Amino acid sequence: MSTDSTQAPGPEQEVLRICQDLIRIDTSNYGDGSGPGERAAAEYVMGLLTEVGLEPQLTESEPGRASVVVRTEGRDRSRPGLVLHGHLDVVPALAEDWSVDPFAAELRDGMVWGRGAVDMKDMDAMLLANVRHLARTGQQPPRDIVWAFFADEEAGGVKGAGHVVAEHPEWFEGCTEAISEVGGFSISVPDQATGAPVRAYLLQTAEKGIAWLRLRAHGRAGHGSVPSDENAVVRLAEAIARIDAHPWPRTYIASVTELFHGLAGITGDTVDEQDLEPLLRRLGGARRFVEGTLRDTSTFTMLSSGYKHNVVPQTATASLDCRFLPGHEEELLQTVAELAGEHVEVEIVHKDVALEAPSEGELVDSMKRALLKEDPGARVLPYCLSGGTDNKHLSRLGITGYGFAPLRLPEELDFVGMFHGVDERVPVDALEFGTRVLARLIEDC
Numbered sequence: 417m418s419t420d421s422t423q424a425p426g427p428e429q430e431v432l433r434i435c436q437d438l439i440r441i442d443t444s445n446y447g448d449g450s451g452p453g454e455r456a457a458a459e460y461v462m463g464l465l466t467e468v469g470l471e472p473q474l475t476e477s478e479p480g481r482a483s484v485v486v487r488t489e490g491r492d493r494s495r496p497g498l499v500l501h502g503h504l505d506v507v508p509a510l511a512e513d514w515s516v517d518p519f520a521a522e523l524r525d526g527m528v529w530g531r532g533a534v535d536m537k538d539m540d541a542m543l544l545a546n547v548r549h550l551a552r553t554g555q556q557p558p559r560d561i562v563w564a565f566f567a568d569e570e571a572g573g574v575k576g577a578g579h580v581v582a583e584h585p586e587w588f589e590g591c592t593e594a595i596s597e598v599g600g601f602s603i604s605v606p607d608q609a610t611g612a613p614v615r616a617y618l619l620q621t622a623e624k625g626i627a628w629l630r631l632r633a634h635g636r637a638g639h640g641s642v643p644s645d646e647n648a649v650v651r652l653a654e655a656i657a658r659i660d661a662h663p664w665p666r667t668y669i670a671s672v673t674e675l676f677h678g679l680a681g682i683t684g685d686t687v688d689e690q691d692l693e694p695l696l697r698r699l700g701g702a703r704r705f706v707e708g709t710l711r712d713t714s715t716f717t718m719l720s721s722g723y724k725h726n727v728v729p730q731t732a733t734a735s736l737d738c739r740f741l742p743g744h745e746e747e748l749l750q751t752v753a754e755l756a757g758e759h760v761e762v763e764i765v766h767k768d769v770a771l772e773a774p775s776e777g778e779l780v781d782s783m784k785r786a787l788l789k790e791d792p793g794a795r796v797l798p799y800c801l802s803g804g805t806d807n808k809h810l811s812r813l814g815i816t817g818y819g820f821a822p823l824r825l826p827e828e829l830d831f832v833g834m835f836h837g838v839d840e841r842v843p844v845d846a847l848e849f850g851t852r853v854l855a856r857l858i859e860d861c
Contacts, residue, residue, distance in 0.1 A: 620819025708802025
């Protein structure tokens with residue numbers, strides 16, 4: 417490992433360049449095996465790591481689907497290790513919908529624009545800037561850290577983190593905790609005494625499980641002019657209507673309850689589980705993430721049927737994205753099957769676990785200290801993510817995962833709307849802030 421720090425730029429000086437470079441590498445994941453893959457981005461990451469004397473490992477689940485992992489030694493190797501990880505793939509972007517080229521990483525209005533700016537090449541860049549700084553200066557964190565950059569997260573991670581965990585579990589030997597995306601961003605809420613805005617950072621301590629299902633309705637094929645009570649399209653439509661109308665009951669897991677009580681402590685509102693509207697309004701754009709964690713959800717996303725206007729098809733299919741709270745998996749699958757009905761088959765396309773981590777402990781304390789040193793007077797609140805992360809795959813190795821990609825954001829920025837949205841962008845000063853916070857965390861963990 418290089419120890420010549422005389423000309424070494426600090427991580428803040430590198431993070432923007434690295435983020436822009438990553439955005440300019442198109443790693444769109446269409447979920448069907450098409451797309452450019454992550455190999456080019458993985459090779460870029462390998463270059464950044466080997467340049468500073470590290471020895472990363474690259475693995476492919478199939479040609480082009482590449483992930484990179486490297487371990488840095490800590491001062492006390494008897495302590496359990498920590499995994500800091502991100503994903504290199506992004507969801508697709510239609511250029512005609514954007515104000516800028518989604519893969520140009522343009523700087524505008526103090527922000528870097530492009531697909532992946534918040535999900536999650538910003539965090540990748542913050543991690544890479546910090547590990548390069550450690551390597552250049554010869555500094556060692558308190559314990560071993562495994563730095564991982566995975567493929568395929570946007571399609572469930574089977575070809576990325578899932579592959580790495582299954583094929584190379586030894587790379588994570590001794591690790592018990594992990595940190596990745598989505599948590600750590602700020603919202604502004606009014607102080608109960610003064611009404612002045614207080615920044616609160618949402619630390620992800622839980623995430624819902626995933627059940628991507630395919631509904632396949634069966635019927636009798638025939639001529640479009642002949643009436644039929646065995647029409648697969650109609651049977652599918654009726655199943656869709658029943659599932660869409662189903663009132664999934666509200667359930668409050670620990671992280672959600674803690675979030676609302678923490679918010680109430682700042683704003684002075686009352687926590688009323690029968691009427692959470694006053695507290696939900698306080699969340700601003702983050703409300704959409706939180707509302708998705710109050711119950712199980714089922715959302716239809718794709719339909720397919722038929723091949724000619726005057727032919728009744730024998731089958732019709734729909735794609736259903738279900739997200740379930742911890743402990744609700746079997747109940748959700750049973751409910752969907754019952755609502756689908758006897759003529760509609762329910763196929764599991766992809767399924768993964770729900771997670772819930774402790775909201776107290778040494779790592780949580782380290783994350784809070786790191787944030788508050790950079791933003792004194794802020795609050796840190798736990799929350800549950802309505803989506804999922806690669807922490808699901810690491811959990812198979814007994815690794816407890818958190819979401820902590822720290823960003824201090826302007827109050828008016830619709831940050832949650834950037835995820836998979838149009839004109840995705842992140843403030844440059846938020847990137848630099850997050851890099852400093854992670855540096856403090858790495859020193860303290």
